[in-house]
Amino acid sequence: MRSFKNIGRIKPFIKDPNKKPFLQIIKEILILTITKKEIPFYYFKYIYRKKVKNYQDYLSTKELVAIGSKKELHKPEYNTIIEDKLYFCLLLKQTKINTPKLVCYNFKSSFFYNNEVKQIASPLELIRFFENVFIESNIENLFFRPLSEYGGKGCFKLTKQNFKNQISEKYETIINGHFVHTEVIKQHESINKIHRNSVCTLRLISFVTPSKTVELIGAFIRFGVGHSVVDNASSGGFIVGINMDNGTLKNTGHYLPEFGAAEIEKHPDSGFVFDGFKIPFFKEACNEVVKAVKIIPDRFIGWDIAISEDGPTIIEANSGPHLPLSDIASGGILKNPHIKGLVEALKSMK
Numbered sequence: 624m625r626s627f628k629n630i631g632r633i634k635p636f637i638k639d640p641n642k643k644p645f646l647q648i649i650k651e652i653l654i655l656t657i658t659k660k661e662i663p664f665y666y667f668k669y670i671y672r673k674k675v676k677n678y679q680d681y682l683s684t685k686e687l688v689a690i691g692s693k694k695e696l697h698k699p700e701y702n703t704i705i706e707d708k709l710y711f712c713l714l715l716k717q718t719k720i721n722t723p724k725l726v727c728y729n730f731k732s733s734f735f736y737n738n739e740v741k742q743i744a745s746p747l748e749l750i751r752f753f754e755n756v757f758i759e760s761n762i763e764n765l766f767f768r769p770l771s772e773y774g775g776k777g778c779f780k781l782t783k784q785n786f787k788n789q790i791s792e793k794y795e796t797i798i799n800g801h802f803v804h805t806e807v808i809k810q811h812e813s814i815n816k817i818h819r820n821s822v823c824t825l826r827l828i829s830f831v832t833p834s835k836t837v838e839l840i841g842a843f844i845r846f847g848v849g850h851s852v853v854d855n856a857s858s859g860g861f862i863v864g865i866n867m868d869n870g871t872l873k874n875t876g877h878y879l880p881e882f883g884a885a886e887i888e889k890h891p892d893s894g895f896v897f898d899g900f901k902i903p904f905f906k907e908a909c910n911e912v913v914k915a916v917k918i919i920p921d922r923f924i925g926w927d928i929a930i931s932e933d934g935p936t937i938i939e940a941n942s943g944p945h946l947p948l949s950d951i952a953s954g955g956i957l958k959n960p961h962i963k964g965l966v967e968a969l970k971s972m973k
Contacts, residue, residue, distance in 0.1 A: 635884040636667040636671055639671070639672070639884070641672050641673050641674075642671045642672060642673065643671055643672070643673050648666075648671055651666070651670075651678050652666055654679070655678070655679070655683070658679065659683040659685065659686070660685070661683055661684060661685050663683060663684075664684065665681070665682075665683060665684050665947075666678070668884075668947070669681070669877075669884070669950075669951050675955075677954070677955045677958070678955075679957070680954075680955025680956070680957040680958050681950050681955050681956070681957065682946055682947070682950050682956060682957065682966070686966050686969075687946055687947065689966070689969040689970075690923065690946065690965065690966070690969065691943055691946075693969060693972070695922070695972070696921075696922045696923045697921060697922070697923065697942055698921055701919050701920070701921035701942075702921070702942045704919060705919060705921065705924065705940045705941065705942045706771060706941075706942060707770055707771060708768050708769075708770050708771070708803050708939055709728055709770050709803050711939055711940060712725040712803055712805070713725070714918070714919075715915070715918070715937065718918055719914075720911065720914060720915050720918065720937055721911060721934065721935060721936045721937060722936060722937050722938070723766070723805040723806055723807075723808055723929075723936060723938060724805060724806040725803060725804075725805055726756060726760055726762065726765060726804050726805060726806055727756060727804045728801075728802060728803045728804055729743075729797065729800075729801065729802055729804070730801050731798060731799060731800065731801065732744065732798050734752055736752070736755075736756055737759070743798060746790060746791060746794045749790050749794060749797065749798070750786070750787050750790050753765070753781065753786055753790065754786075756804075757783045757786065760806075762783070762806050762807075763782065763783045763784075763807070764780055764781065764782050764783065764806070764807035765780065765781045765786075765804045765805070765806070765807065766778070766779075766780050766804070766805050766806070766807045767779050767780070767781065767797070767802045767803070767804055768802060768803050768805070768939075769800060769801060769802055770801045770802065770803060771801075773941065773943075775860075777796075777800070777802075779793065779796075780807060781793075781804075807822070808822050808929045808931050808936055808938075809931055809932060810822050810823065810929065810930065810931060811903045811904075811930045811931055811932055812932065813900075813903055814902075814903070814930055816893065816895060817846060817890050817893055817895040817897075817900070818846045818847055818848070818890055818892060818893060818895075820847060820849070820850050820851065820892075821846075821847030821851055821860075822929045822938075823844055823845060823846050823847065823929075824844070824845055824927045824928060824929050824938055825842060825843070825844050825845075825865070825902065825905075825908055825926075825927070825928040825929075825930070825935075826841075826842065826843050826844070826845065826862075826925055826926070826927055826928075826944065826945070826948070826949070827839055827841075827842050827908065827909065827912050827925070827926045827928060828840050828841045828842070828923070828924070828925050828926070828944045828946075828949055829912055829913070829916050829923070829924050829926060830922065830923055830961055830962070830965070831916065831920060831921075831922040831923075832961060833968075837913045837916045837917075838961050839867065839909055839912065839913075840949075840956070840959045840961055840962055841867070841949040841952065841953045841956055841959070842864070842865040842867055842952075843862045843863060843864045843865055843948065843949065843952035843953075844862065844863050844865060844872065844902065845860050845861070845862050846860055846861055846862075846863065846876070846890060847859075847860045848860055848861070848890075848891055848892060849892065861876045861877055861878045861879075861887065862876065862877050862948055862951070862952055863875070863876045863877075863897050863952070864951075864952030864953060864954070865902060865905070865952070869901070869905075870901055870902045870905025870906065871899050871900060871901050871902070872897040872898065872899065872900045872901075872902070873897065873898070873952070874888055874897060874898035874899075875887070875888060875897070876888070876890075876897060877948075877951050877952070879948075902930065903930050904930055904934045904935050907934050907935050908928045908930065908934075908935035911928065911934075911935045911937060912926045912928070912937070915937055915940070919940060921942065923942070923944065924940050924941065924942065924944065925940070925941040925942075925943070925944020925945060926939075926940055926941075927939050927940070927941070
């Protein structure tokens with residue numbers, strides 16, 4: 624099955640007019656096969672493009688697997704908290720870390736709100752439940768996230784103005800699922816100018832070095848498209864790399880291969896040009912992540928951060944920080960000395 628999946632990656636490569644000359648591709652594949660000690664199917668995902676000169680600075684499949692699987696980097700105790708959105712919300716609620724307000728949650732038909740549990744047996748009961756939530760909490764929107772999904776899967780929003788109709792459509796989904804219901808973040812207006820239909824989140828990757836310092840080794844921002852309420856690249860959005868030194872956007876956005884692997888320089892809806900846009904509160908977002916790592920000290924975490932008018936808000940953490948996207952956004956993540964050192968250290972481990 625893996626072989627068929629890898630072969631499928633070649634389709635956008637074949638159609639791409641920006642690929643390197645054939646002989647150069649053959650040469651680079653041979654070099655990577657020798658140096659990385661594997662057949663570099665990953666080459667056809669992005670590295671084949673003319674502008675990629677430093678093709679050896681991109682993580683191979685084996686290197687990605689090593690980083691994701693080594694117990695020295697990922698403790699099961701921390702992963703339990705990181706991968707369950709309810710655990711994560713409840714833990715950070717006890718700290719000074721900025722996170723979206725947890726309003727309520729449900730385990731199928733059991734709904735938890737204001738220290739009480741209510742069993743829901745009909746759409747009318749669910750409408751009355753959320754009618755009370757909206758009135759008592761004095762909020763306009765609720766964002767629903769499945770407890771253990773990723774990539775924006777299963778997320779949706781209820782609005783105070785239209786929640787009765789929305790519940791009629793979503794009743795079976797809600798009553799048969801497990802969701803956290805959080806207050807919707809009011810995104811910074813400067814980011815709204817690029818895209819306002821979804822909260823556009825930063826992905827910052829933290830790495831705890833062998834000397835116990837916390838290093839941020841990559842950053843990008845995700846933008847939704849159209850009327851989607853999620854920004855994830857795996858749900859049809861795209862990413863734009865962030866310059867770590869000054870928090871500005873790079874000039875190119877990237878879609879995933881399954882969405883055509885296109886590159887763009889401005890948002891397809893707003894026409895906003897990415898290059899040089901300065902992320903508000905970027906330094907503060909980095910500082911917030913460093914503080915969060917002290918609470919959940921796993922060695923390798925991808926943090927999702929939203930930017931409001933008041934500053935950064937950590938949405939969630941990910942034990943699998945999607946390094947392939949970071950690789951593309953950073954222009955080869957092995958240029959980072961901490962990651963290069965990590966990969967070399969992992970190779971020496973049995």
